[in-house]
Amino acid sequence: MANWKTYDKGDELPEEYKKLLLNLMSFQADSEYAGAQRVAENMRFAPRPEEAYRLSKKVMEEMGHGYYVWNLMSDLGVDVNARLRELVTNPNNPDPQKVTVINGFRKENWSKLFECWEDVALFSTVVTPAAVAFLGQYRECSYLPWARVNVRIHKEEYGHLAFGVWASKRCIEFGGEETREFMQKRIEKFMKVGLGFYGRPSKPGDKQSAMFDKYYEYGIKVKKPEELQEEYLELLESRLKEVGLDMPQGVEADYDMRVGYEAADLDIQVSKAAV
Numbered sequence: 001m002a003n004w005k006t007y008d009k010g011d012e013l014p015e016e017y018k019k020l021l022l023n024l025m026s027f028q029a030d031s032e033y034a035g036a037q038r039v040a041e042n043m044r045f046a047p048r049p050e051e052a053y054r055l056s057k058k059v060m061e062e063m064g065h066g067y068y069v070w071n072l073m074s075d076l077g078v079d080v081n082a083r084l085r086e087l088v089t090n091p092n093n094p095d096p097q098k099v100t101v102i103n104g105f106r107k108e109n110w111s112k113l114f115e116c117w118e119d120v121a122l123f124s125t126v127v128t129p130a131a132v133a134f135l136g137q138y139r140e141c142s143y144l145p146w147a148r149v150n151v152r153i154h155k156e157e158y159g160h161l162a163f164g165v166w167a168s169k170r171c172i173e174f175g176g177e178e179t180r181e182f183m184q185k186r187i188e189k190f191m192k193v194g195l196g197f198y199g200r201p202s203k204p205g206d207k208q209s210a211m212f213d214k215y216y217e218y219g220i221k222v223k224k225p226e227e228l229q230e231e232y233l234e235l236l237e238s239r240l241k242e243v244g245l246d247m248p249q250g251v252e253a254d255y256d257m258r259v260g261y262e263a264a265d266l267d268i269q270v271s272k273a274a275v
C-alpha cells in the first residue's frame, strides 16, 4: 500500500492514470445517484412512518455520495451537470454513452428484485455489505481527494447496513416466525448480487486480469476480488446472525449486475480548460 505514488488536488496526473481514475469515479458517482433513484422507488413498500423516514434518509445520503464524487470529477474538468441531467431526465433508461450506471442499478434489473418491504430490508442487509467492502477499498487509494471522500461514504454505507439490520429485525418483530421463514428464502437472490458486486476473481492472462493489474499498479484498486469476497462474507454472516437468519450455502455470484467496472476504454470527456 505504501508503494503507490499518491496524488492530491491540483497535482498533475499522468494521462493513463487520469483515464482509469475517471473511469472508476464515474461508475461510482453515476451509480450512487442511480442507486438513490432506485431506493426512492422502493418507498411504495414502506409499511410504517418510521420505515419511510429512515428510507428517505438513505435516499438523501446516496444522492450525497454521487454529489461528493461528481465534485471531484468536476475539479478534473468533467461536465458533471450533463451527467446529472441525463439521470434526472431519463431515470428509467439513462443513455450508457452519457452515464455509467452498473447494471444492477438500472431500473429493468433492479425492479425485478423487489416485491415487498421484506425485500427492501434484505437488500440493505445482504447486498450493502458488498458495497461496504468494495467502496471501502477506495479509502486507501492513491488519489487522495477520492480516498478522503470515501471515508465519509464508507461511514454512511455502514449506516445503511445498520438500517438493513434494523428493518429486517422489525419485519420479524411484526410478522413473527412466518415472516422470518419468508425472508430466509429470499436471501439467496440478493446474495447472488452481493457476491457479484466486486467482480470475478481474475485468472492470470485474461483481459480482465490485465485491466485489474493496471488499476492495482496505480493504487486505484487496492484489493483483489478474493479479498473483498472474504470481507463481504464475514460481514454478511455476522449481520444475518444478528437478525436471526442463516447464511445460505453454495450460492453462485451474478456478475452481470455489475457490468461496467471492468470496461477498459471508456473515454470520459474532459473540458479543454482543465486539460
Ligand SMILES: [Fe+2]
Binding pocket: 032, 061, 062, 065, 153, 157
Ligand atoms: Fe452510497
